[in-house]
Amino acid sequence: MNWTETLHTAWSAVRSHAMRSLLTVLGILIGIAAVILTVGLGLGTQKDVSAQIDSLGSNLLIVSPGSTTDSSGMRGGFGTATTLTQADAAALTSDVNAPDIAGVAPEKTTSLALEANDTNWTTSVTGTTVSWLDVRARTLEYGSFFTQDDVDEAAKVVVLGSETATELFGRTNVVGQSVEIDGTSFQIVGVLDSAGSDSSSNLDDVAVAPMSTVANVLVGGTSAASVSTIYIQAASAEQLSAAYQEAQTILLNRHGITSSDEADFSISSQEALVETATSIYQTLTILLTGIAALSLLVGGIGVMNIMLVSVTERTREIGLRKALGAPPWAIRRQFLTEAAILGLGGGVLGALLGALGTLVLPAIIGSSVVLSPAAVGGALAVSIAIGIVFGVYPATRAARLAPIDALRTE
Amino acid sequence: MSAEQSAPPVIELSGVRKTYRSGAIEFEALRGIDLEIRGGEYVAIMGPSGSGKSTLMNVLGCLDVVTAGSYRLAGEDVEELDEAELARIRNREIGFVFQGFNLLPSLSAWRNVELPLVYAGVGKEERRERAALALERVGLGDKLDNRPGELSGGQQQRVAVARALVGEPTMILADEPTGNLDSVSTADVLGLFQELNDAGRTIVLITHELEVAQHASRLVRVKDGLIVEPSAVAA
Numbered sequence: 001m002n003w004t005e006t007l008h009t010a011w012s013a014v015r016s017h018a019m020r021s022l023l024t025v026l027g028i029l030i031g032i033a034a035v036i037l038t039v040g041l042g043l044g045t046q047k048d049v050s051a052q053i054d055s056l057g058s059n060l061l062i063v064s065p066g067s068t069t070d071s072s073g074m075r076g077g078f079g080t081a082t083t084l085t086q087a088d089a090a091a092l093t094s095d096v097n098a099p100d101i102a103g104v105a106p107e108k109t110t111s112l113a114l115e116a117n118d119t120n121w122t123t124s125v126t127g128t129t130v131s132w133l134d135v136r137a138r139t140l141e142y143g144s145f146f147t148q149d150d151v152d153e154a155a156k157v158v159v160l161g162s163e164t165a166t167e168l169f170g171r172t173n174v175v176g177q178s179v180e181i182d183g184t185s186f187q188i189v190g191v192l193d194s195a196g197s198d199s200s201s202n203l204d205d206v207a208v209a210p211m212s213t214v215a216n217v218l219v220g221g222t223s224a225a226s227v228s229t230i231y232i233q234a235a236s237a238e239q240l241s242a243a244y245q246e247a248q249t250i251l252l253n254r255h256g257i258t259s260s261d262e263a264d265f266s267i268s269s270q271e272a273l274v275e276t277a278t279s280i281y282q283t284l285t286i287l288l289t290g291i292a293a294l295s296l297l298v299g300g301i302g303v304m305n306i307m308l309v310s311v312t313e314r315t316r317e318i319g320l321r322k323a324l325g326a327p328p329w330a331i332r333r334q335f336l337t338e339a340a341i342l343g344l345g346g347g348v349l350g351a352l353l354g355a356l357g358t359l360v361l362p363a364i365i366g367s368s369v370v371l372s373p374a375a376v377g378g379a380l381a382v383s384i385a386i387g388i389v390f391g392v393y394p395a396t397r398a399a400r401l402a403p404i405d406a407l408r409t410e
Numbered sequence: 411m412s413a414e415q416s417a418p419p420v421i422e423l424s425g426v427r428k429t430y431r432s433g434a435i436e437f438e439a440l441r442g443i444d445l446e447i448r449g450g451e452y453v454a455i456m457g458p459s460g461s462g463k464s465t466l467m468n469v470l471g472c473l474d475v476v477t478a479g480s481y482r483l484a485g486e487d488v489e490e491l492d493e494a495e496l497a498r499i500r501n502r503e504i505g506f507v508f509q510g511f512n513l514l515p516s517l518s519a520w521r522n523v524e525l526p527l528v529y530a531g532v533g534k535e536e537r538r539e540r541a542a543l544a545l546e547r548v549g550l551g552d553k554l555d556n557r558p559g560e561l562s563g564g565q566q567q568r569v570a571v572a573r574a575l576v577g578e579p580t581m582i583l584a585d586e587p588t589g590n591l592d593s594v595s596t597a598d599v600l601g602l603f604q605e606l607n608d609a610g611r612t613i614v615l616i617t618h619e620l621e622v623a624q625h626a627s628r629l630v631r632v633k634d635g636l637i638v639e640p641s642a643v644a645a
Contacts, residue, residue: 005528016516320512323473324573325501325529327494404473407512 006330010337013310014345024306025346027299028386032350032379034292037357039375042285044368049277058137059102059237060270061244063230063251083255083264085225086211089129091250092232098246100239105135106227108214114207115180116168123164125181125207127214135233143175143190146210150189154212159190163204181207182218232267240269296382300390303342307335307394311401318398319406328399335395336388343387347380354379417449419482420580420612421470426479428465439465441635442479447581447614452607454615454626462635464585467616471504471583472496484580501529505574509586511566513558519545519569520554526577544572548602564595571602581612588622600625 014021065084089106092098108127113120132138133145146157158179165172165188168179172191179186186209195203215224234243244267251265252258311318318331358371428440439462447453457463468474469481472488475496481488484503491499505526506512513522523541532540545551548568550561558566567587574582584603588596604625607613617623631638 002531004534012516316512317514320514321525321529322497323471323500323506323512324526325497325577327497327529329494330529402474404468407473407508 028346029350031296033353036354038288040369043370059234061232100242102235103233105132127211151210158186161204161206300386304390322403332399339391340387347383421447422482454623457632503580505579507584509589544576
């Protein structure tokens with residue numbers, strides 16, 4: 001019996017129970033679709049995160065205040081500490097001590113209510129210096145950024161994010177308008193181009209004002225001199241680690257700390273963030289793929305189950321075929337082919353569903369989903385393999401049936 | 411001495427025993443059968459149920475192996491063959507006709523008839539041609555594409571006979587071929603066997619009905635696992 005015959009017969013058998021076959025392959029269908037979607041989601045999220053981190057600015061180091069060392073020796077930033085000051089940021093701009101640092105932008109961020117024309121909007125108000133625009137790689141849609149004079153004079157000027165402007169005024173062309181921040185009137189000098197959002201905040205919902213103004217007018221008191229984050233831009237990608245060393249040395253000196261293990265700040269780089277994010281999403285992808293693989297296992301057991309039913313139902317047919325001269329291997333191949341067709345059928349339908357999902361899902365969850373050809377190809381191969389693996393037992397049972405017993409079955 | 415008796419033996423059974431074991435109980439279905447059937451013979455094997463004739467049919471059809479003794483079919487010793495080799499022998503040497511027709515309901519008449527050729531590795535074109543010829547031979551040349559469900563019992567058994575013929579086997583082995591048929595269809599099928607035998611086919615018919623057995627040229631009676639009366643049917 002040649003392959004054409006085998007395929008034809010197997011396909012007829014699958015088709016003669018169309019509904020049952022469809023239900024049988026449902027498990028594999030769902031499993032394959034899930035694998036394709038999880039892998040796609042993992043890759044898509046990874047892509048999104050990389051894009052977001054890139055959007056922070058290039059060659060960036062981020063200095064956060066505070067540092068904790070837990071029992072396992074892991075160090076992390078301590079968000080509420082106020083160990084970094086404006087003077088720290090100023091020291092980092094030194095050309096002598098920090099030749100590899102091209103720009104420094106301290107940020108002092110506080111959440112405040114903005115009011116314009118009876119519209120209220122609470123956003124994160126950031127005090128910073130003029131280098132912020134370059135360091136954070138931002139551009140302006142309207143107007144201009146505030147100047148060094150504004151910083152020196154603690155001028156009550158503000159640059160709004162595009163979303164903040166839209167929330168307050170319904171449009172972004174609002175240069176020259178004024179807005180009340182925490183009861184103080186500020187003049188809007190510029191509106192930022194949209195930059196999306198990073199992993200922790202919406203980059204378009206901000207109000208950026210001179211550091212001096214935020215520190216003295218809006219915050220004041222004892223915490224006036226502290227900053228929440230210092231962004232450091234290295235002169236080039238090659239100088240990033242030199243810039244890291246310089247920033248660490250300067251800050252340790254300024255804080256009178258001798259050992260970097262006891263530092264009351266932490267410096268992280270974009271690369272480290274990307275690596276962390278990547279490893280998190282890889283782990284997630286593996287985990288989710290594992291769960292999807294379980295569904296494939298269940299699907300495979302479903303195939304085995306229905307193949308056993310099929311063998312039992314067709315005992316007489318098997319007996320007849322054997323009596324007419326079918327050797328055991330032909331019967332085995334017959335049922336293996338049938339199981340493989342079920343597996344492949346589930347795989348193809350699952351791949352179609354998965355591909356459809358990669359088109360629909362981004363609109364629903366707002367995250368990119370990448371249709372990976374490798375995942376689709378792999379899933380199809382796996383689905384055939386599942387059919388064959390779970391078909392072995394039923395097919396062997398069929399092949400071993402004694403023809404007289406099989407023929408005698410009513 | 412007729413031509414039949416001088417033809418080489420197709421079947422040679424000598425001292426064949428078949429024992430079934432079910433737990434501790436042994437049951438000896440065949441207790442030493444010697445039988446020789448020559449090419450072109452029309453033999454009826456007859457006996458009541460429980461006589462061992464079904465076991466004999468299974469042995470003759472290479473569907474079951476003997477416990478002791480020897481069985482030569484078309485000059486080949488079959489008692490030592492494995493499953494795959496037995497399948498090959500059944501395919502080449504034996505054309506089965508069963509009581510319950512045993513046609514595959516999802517296949518058309520010619521698809522059913524071509525099955526032995528499929529397992530013999532014959533090409534598709536030739537299979538279709540030979541299946542059509544075999545169906546014409548049994549008078550169903552116009553029913554090639556009908557499924558078994560669309561045919562009467564007699565016609566279905568004719569399809570089964572066509573299937574038994576198509577591979578040009580050494581013998582046709584018919585197991586109660588008229589058991590499920592009315593008297594008209596029975597006459598029809600037995601007439602067909604007679605025609606085939608007249609054309610030189612070896613036919614072995616297993617039955618428990620004397621009227622059916624009497625159509626054969628030789629009657630072999632089986633009782634309690636032994637051949638009791640090898641005799642020619644009175645002409």
